[in-house]
Amino acid sequence: MSFLAVMRATLAKDLRLEWRSKDAINAMLFFSLLVVVIFSFAFEPTAEESRKIAGGLVWVAFLFAAIVVLNQTWARELRNHVLDAYRMSPASANSLFLAKAFGNFIFVSVLEALMTPLFIAFYRLGAIGPAWELLPIATLGTWALVVNGTFFAAISLRTRSREVMLPLVLFSISVPALLGIVNATTAVLTGEESARFWITLLVAYDVVFTIACLLLFETILEAE
Amino acid sequence: MKRGFPILAIVTAVLLSFALYEALIGAPTERSMGDVQRIFYYHVPSAWTAFLLFFVNFGASIAYLVKRRPAADIVALTSAEVGVVFLTVNLVTGPIWARPVWGIWWTWDWRLTSTLVMWLIYVSYLLLRRFSSGGQAPLLAAALGVLGALCVPFVYFSIWFFRTQHPSPVIGGGGSLDPRMAHVLLINWAAFLCLAWLVCWTRYQLEVAKRQVEEAQSLESLLEGSR
Amino acid sequence: MTYLYAAYIATWVIHGTYLAILVRKYAKIRREMESLKK
Numbered sequence: 001m002s003f004l005a006v007m008r009a010t011l012a013k014d015l016r017l018e019w020r021s022k023d024a025i026n027a028m029l030f031f032s033l034l035v036v037v038i039f040s041f042a043f044e045p046t047a048e049e050s051r052k053i054a055g056g057l058v059w060v061a062f063l064f065a066a067i068v069v070l071n072q073t074w075a076r077e078l079r080n081h082v083l084d085a086y087r088m089s090p091a092s093a094n095s096l097f098l099a100k101a102f103g104n105f106i107f108v109s110v111l112e113a114l115m116t117p118l119f120i121a122f123y124r125l126g127a128i129g130p131a132w133e134l135l136p137i138a139t140l141g142t143w144a145l146v147v148n149g150t151f152f153a154a155i156s157l158r159t160r161s162r163e164v165m166l167p168l169v170l171f172s173i174s175v176p177a178l179l180g181i182v183n184a185t186t187a188v189l190t191g192e193e194s195a196r197f198w199i200t201l202l203v204a205y206d207v208v209f210t211i212a213c214l215l216l217f218e219t220i221l222e223a224e
Numbered sequence: 225m226k227r228g229f230p231i232l233a234i235v236t237a238v239l240l241s242f243a244l245y246e247a248l249i250g251a252p253t254e255r256s257m258g259d260v261q262r263i264f265y266y267h268v269p270s271a272w273t274a275f276l277l278f279f280v281n282f283g284a285s286i287a288y289l290v291k292r293r294p295a296a297d298i299v300a301l302t303s304a305e306v307g308v309v310f311l312t313v314n315l316v317t318g319p320i321w322a323r324p325v326w327g328i329w330w331t332w333d334w335r336l337t338s339t340l341v342m343w344l345i346y347v348s349y350l351l352l353r354r355f356s357s358g359g360q361a362p363l364l365a366a367a368l369g370v371l372g373a374l375c376v377p378f379v380y381f382s383i384w385f386f387r388t389q390h391p392s393p394v395i396g397g398g399g400s401l402d403p404r405m406a407h408v409l410l411i412n413w414a415a416f417l418c419l420a421w422l423v424c425w426t427r428y429q430l431e432v433a434k435r436q437v438e439e440a441q442s443l444e445s446l447l448e449g450s451r
Numbered sequence: 452m453t454y455l456y457a458a459y460i461a462t463w464v465i466h467g468t469y470l471a472i473l474v475r476k477y478a479k480i481r482r483e484m485e486s487l488k489k
Contacts, residue, residue: 172344176378223360263458
């Protein structure tokens with residue numbers, strides 16, 4: 001089977017399984033809702049202030065929720081010995097990786113789409129800057145989190161306390177991406193500065209780390 | 225190799241003592257900060273040494289991914305550990321310097337923040353090693369070593385830009401350096417490099433011995449099991 | 452001035468702690484090697 005065919009098949013399988021059970025999306029939604037409520041106890045900003053901090057709050061909530069879905073990325077495969085099958089098949093390891101990464105990307109994007117109206121309502125948000133820029137920002141930032149997250153989830157599969165290892169390793173490496181995405185969002189919301197630098201940074205980060213993960217994934221998969 | 229060790233140890237001891245003398249007494253006193261500024265002679269070379277060690281880790285990780293030689297893995301482990309030690313020194317001496325000079329223990333200026341993030345990245349690397357079970361640890365760690373090293377320029381650059389937009393008190397500011405001070409700085413760096421080499425060498429031998437023992441132990445339990 | 456000494460002492464405490472950890476690991480390995488030889 002060709003690279004794209006394998007990728008599409010794996011992705012379709014994951015999406016179908018998720019659509020039937022809705023496990024991940026429910027967990028993520030509820031989790032980010034909880035995070036928002038807890039944040040509301042810590043921060044009670046005016047509309048003016050909330051534009052300055054909302055970028056950070058929103059993305060922290062999404063980051064924690066993304067961890068939920070990333071942790072279970074490979075769990076199903078491990079349970080059913082799918083990973084062993086993949087290792088033995090001639091299919092390219094990267095088709096599996098990209099399928100998983102795209103799957104996670106879709107899940108987290110759906111979460112973001114569902115949570116954004118809630119955030120707007122809770123924090124009385126309105127973008128002063130060019131609001132359309134939020135779409136590429138969210139896309140680039142989500143991909144940055146998801147591509148590294150999927151990779152590190154595969155790494156932490158073979159560790160003790162794997163649910164702890166993933167955020168531990170992911171958060172430090174994601175700092176530039178987090179900085180980029182939070183500042184870009186804040187820049188657009190407050191309209192005070194241009195998000196262009198941060199968007200460029202996110203593009204560079206995405207390119208470098210996607211290539212690096214693709215180059216290294218086969219090695220990780222083979223590790224036994 | 226074994227013969228070089230005592231020589232290195234002596235050279236290190238001599239250099240460190242000389243460097244210490246220069247730092248505390250030989251170097252001229254700084255005009256605005258006074259004697260506290262001398263912390264600089266330990267603070268900066270520690271960071272430079274740590275950077276060098278992390279670069280070695282990057283190289284060793286790539287070497288392991290390409291060749292799968294255990295020696296490369298041990299070099300990676302050693303350089304990461306010793307690098308974290310030196311960076312810890314840097315992160316501890318920084319606030320001790322900042323407190324009397326700028327009145328604050330910590331600030332999120334770009335150098336401190338970037339260094340803290342780099343420290344976190346390599347501590348997570350060491351934790352990954354500790355938490356992964358035996359056989360795969362070198363490979364997984366090598367992957368993280370490569371990704372972590374790729375991340376470091378992003379960390380520094382992005383935080384630098386962030387802090388140029390939102391300035392906060394700058395620790396260890398710019399400005400030119402008196403050549404006599406630069407001289408003392410380099411002497412201390414040379415001393416730290418020798419110390420790093422010495423400690424890495426020790427840690428390397430220790431790890432080699434540890435792996436030999438582990439191998440012998442598993443062999444023994446295998447033999448006992450078959451009796 | 453105490454800050455100056457505190458910084459230098461802290462440096463050597465950190466290095467010393469790491470070296471002490473290495474020494475302890477070495478002692479442990481020595482013990483294990485002895486028990487293996489038997």
